[in-house]
Amino acid sequence: MTLELFEPGEVPSVMQPAPAVAIGSLAEPKRWRLYVSATPDAEPLRPLWRLHQGRTLFAGTLDRNASHQHGAPVYLAGLCGSFRLRIRENPWQSCRAALIPAGVPHELDLAGEPVSVLYIEPTVGNAHALAPLVGNAIEVGGALVGATGETGLMRELYEDRASLNWVDAAITDLVDFSQTRARRTLDARVSRAISVLESAEPDTLVSVTNAAQAAGLSVSRLQHLFSEEMGVSFRRYRAWVRMLRAIDEIAAGSSFTEAAHAAGFADQSHFAHDFRKTFGAPASRSLTNVRV
Template identity: 35%
Template sequence: MAARAWRGTLAVEDFVAHWRGAVGDAAPHRHFAAQAVFSDAPVRIHYGDCRIAAGRCVLIEPGVAHRLEPVEAADIYFVEPTGRLSLPAVLRDRLAATEAPILSEPDVPGFWASGAAHSIAPPLDPRVARAAAAIDRRLHDGAVRLVDIAAEAGLSAGRFRHLFAAEIGIAFQRYVLWRRVGVAARRLAAGAGLTGAAHAAGFADAAHLARTMKAMFGITSGAAF
């Protein structure tokens, strides 16, 4: 059977991305983002240990391994679950108008289930906020080392590692990778080539970016853009 392609547009903002269009073939994957999937026709999602959920709206918690079956038209929102933003009004309204199953795992922190999506979390610890800003400044330089960012936060590497994970909800290197993907996606959406977008985000090359996109979203950067 011929592969079914992703066709649509990806709008990327600082802490949220929105895909609108056809959902094609994808490999099982997991990512830092909380995900909301809307479709006029029920969409089937494989997750966890051979489980399947279906519905016109399905919410996926961060870190849950999943795979969407192809569907002709869908709106998919990817939300960075750090509590540093309020949801876009259109997404809040759509969520308020429907009841949706939440796909989760027992050991995965909840974003949708906790109600965090509908409230503003307390501000980040100022040291972690400084660290997050430092990470973004250094992304295009290549390596972003925990020890360097910890120093900017005024903490030992060990203390910083634990505080960062507790505040952000994800390990340091995984967060850095997520932010790199965001930079690359915004460059690609603006018309940059794969190599230029990869280098701007601090990836070694276009192949490195493609592998990372495949692991995080189940499709390569070339397929998405």
């Protein structure tokens, strides 16, 4: 997928850009400053996961995520400063925000600092819908890497222990604002195939044949068009949908085993294996003791 960048210097006024940091290759990891919460409290902040109408948000601390790729575009924002990011086989970059399209391999190094991670599903928009959130950006390996980006709202959501009460409206408004500046929409035939996936029961494996019928296309044509539009294959996106269902169950209070079965995984080990493959880190790192 080739991103059409917004005009140079064009940054949405709603954004609260962080101080600019130089974007460039790093031979050695930078020395991190300790994160200082704007609302100090004796109890550590717990990870925030929220899935709502095609928008998935994670906010919390991470360490290092090995190379991985997602089934949906993702917007990343460092909540206290820059973080290290590697796209494909390119050199490591230091950035404050980034947009990574679906299917683009990348690695993260947060060194225990907090980050927000926002995914949107095709029913909401594609990578172009998130591009305006990244400021002072350059393109690296098909991704946008920015010295600034939308961080103020994300940090507030992370630090407000009651943010589950208002996170849905806030993320919906943010994405809607960004999407008005997007320059490309998803092919309607691919949208119909995705609707079949998302409306199926969790334990039902939707075949590409069924999806092709809903799209009004041959199987081969749907597979080609799906990969072209989405950046990932039909099969990979199907696995992504199942993974989100499991995460949603855990965020609602289910155990890993309960969530795995509810989403259609064979068992907890199957879920754990796929989670590490999808996110580059164990599920226990970000899904333990989440806010509910």
